[in-house]
Amino acid sequence: MSTAFSRKLNETLIRATTSSGLKITILPKPGFHKTEIHLAVGFGSIDESGAKGTNGLPQGTAHFLEHMLFENEAADPSTAFARLGAQVNAYTAADVTVYYFSTTDPWQPAADLLFHLVLEPTILAAGVTKEKQIIAREIQMYEDDVNDLMYEELLNALYHDHPVAHPIAGTIASIAAIDEVLLRTAHETYYVPANMHLMVVGDVDPAAVIAAAEHHPAFRNGTKKPVSHVRPEDHRPAKTEVTKKKDIKNDMLMLGVKFDRPMTKTCFENDVEEIAWAFLFDSLFGKASPNYQDLIRKGLVNEAFEATAQCEPDYGHIVVYTETKKPASAAKALWNLLDTASNRLDLARFETAKRRLIGNYVQTFNNVSALAGFVLDYELEDVDVFDLIEAIDKITLDDLRALLPKLSIDARTTITYHR
Incomplete structure (x- = not known):
């Protein structure tokens, strides 16, 4: 465990790494009522297909997997978090997927639920079929937003073959190629502790946070971090x-x-x-x-x-x-x-x-x-x-x-x- 202190801000950052490779950063806020916990996975749209050296995953895989972790016929995760006094959400970006919650109640029960949700999902064919319809509607909404469309157009004009130019949600055609086997493989590859980062802000005991992550059974599987791919491109744009x-x-x-x-x-x-x-x-x-x-x-x-x-x-x-x-x-x-x-x-x-x-x-x-x-x-x-x-x-x-x-x-x- 290491500690950094800023005199200018009068703030402290505490960092640790568990035996499974999970990185933890804690910013204690004594006297604050709210606690915010983010669990980040180093998996985003730039890890998908479209450039030399990438892994061949269809566009939209990272975003689809984020959706699937909230797909549970038996118990709605959002409702389960609400019962614990927490609000949960998630987002997928170019280089990361983040799952997070905030609460004014004790943070431990919601953190336990978050760890199980992210690391121990049940991905079934029926759920994938259902989610394809939901994501397809989401993609159509993006396509109706002229500002999003123009920015995507610009990225495709700037970049020849870099996946940063691809839509994070994928396309109707690309998500059609996604099935439960592919999603399970992506989860097994990227959702490992050494490719994750836990961020905690609030009036918490840092030792308790580190112990909770160190001893949680969900974090005991796998320590290998996936290889990141560097994709240099000609600085000239694809279209002027x-x-x-x-x-x-x-x-x-x-x-x-x-x-x-x-x-x-x-x-x-x-x-x-x-x-x-x-x-x-x-x-x-x-x-x-x-x-x-x-x-x-x-x-x-x-x-x-x-x-x-x-x-x-x-x-x-x-x-x-x-x-x-x-x-x-x-x-x-x-x-x-x-x-x-x-x-x-x-x-x-x-x-x-x-x-x-x-x-x-x-x-x-x-x-x-x-x-x-x-x-x-x-x-x-x-x-x-x-x-x-x-x-x-x-x-x-x-x-x-x-x-x-x-x-x-x-x-x-x-x-x-x-x-």
């Missing part, structure tokens, strides 16, 4: 432009730039870079900036405007999105702002953005539910959130300018949806 007509109220524009990811960078360095991009976007066209106000005045963007960056070990990109009355002019203006960003960065705005982000992080530590997911995201990368917050103070305008060469012309994609 996509234009489509849609039944929409306003024209929509999405700009993307694909990064050439150096595999030598650590997760910590990637996270710092992601934060630096956020500072750059805020300084360049944050909603209080002169540039943004000028874009609004000219009718090139509206309040839906946003810019984000994602920096992962084997993929990365930026996305700039807006609704607009003039998509061609908006694209030209936004690319021009990015191309001339070095001369437009403002020190005062940058320092304000830095203070605001640190303030947001501090506030997060007073929200148990938000805090569990926030810290877990970094723990899964073996990144110490305390060190990351300290690193934010050291980011400079020169660090922001050093990002700009990544915006090379041959790495760009423009997606336009017209009315």
Whole structure:
């Protein structure tokens, strides 16, 4: 067991690893009534088929398996948790599936139920058939959401053969290939303690949490962690432009730039870079900036405007999105702002953005539910959130300018949806 303490936040993180390989992170919150427990499995949509070296699983397998763990004809898991005073939920992302609950009652009974739910499922053919219909309807709902559709379109334009571009829920065709045998195999492969992480936030006894996980029978099977696959891609996008007509109220524009990811960078360095991009976007066209106000005045963007960056070990990109009355002019203006960003960065705005982000992080530590997911995201990368917050103070305008060469012309994609 190890302990990390942040003087800036006056918070403590306790870490341990059980004999079965399960990693545990505990953030004690003395005096808080709510306890939040997240159990993360290192299995997501990027572990599925679609790139060289992957395991051949159909798209949507990780998401389907998440659904199946809640499929129980004998006893509805949500009702069972509710009887214990807990609310349970789950989600699947590109690189992880997370099962979690919150409670103001004693945490042990709900944790016991969660461990059994995740590690000892009953996956039957009848349940798989039933769940296919439910997931098919969910996929159709996603396909009706034009924002989700446009983002998926952008990823498919940026990436040639990387599964990050695949829909997390899969497609109607891909889930048709999923059966109970495949799901059991996926569970046996990925749902092992050495590929899992337990995050606990609340007024808990750390020794009791560690003992509960160490001695729970569900965590005694398997210690081998699945091999992760790195999928380097050419930094040039698969498509440079996509234009489509849609039944929409306003024209929509999405700009993307694909990064050439150096595999030598650590997760910590990637996270710092992601934060630096956020500072750059805020300084360049944050909603209080002169540039943004000028874009609004000219009718090139509206309040839906946003810019984000994602920096992962084997993929990365930026996305700039807006609704607009003039998509061609908006694209030209936004690319021009990015191309001339070095001369437009403002020190005062940058320092304000830095203070605001640190303030947001501090506030997060007073929200148990938000805090569990926030810290877990970094723990899964073996990144110490305390060190990351300290690193934010050291980011400079020169660090922001050093990002700009990544915006090379041959790495760009423009997606336009017209009315």
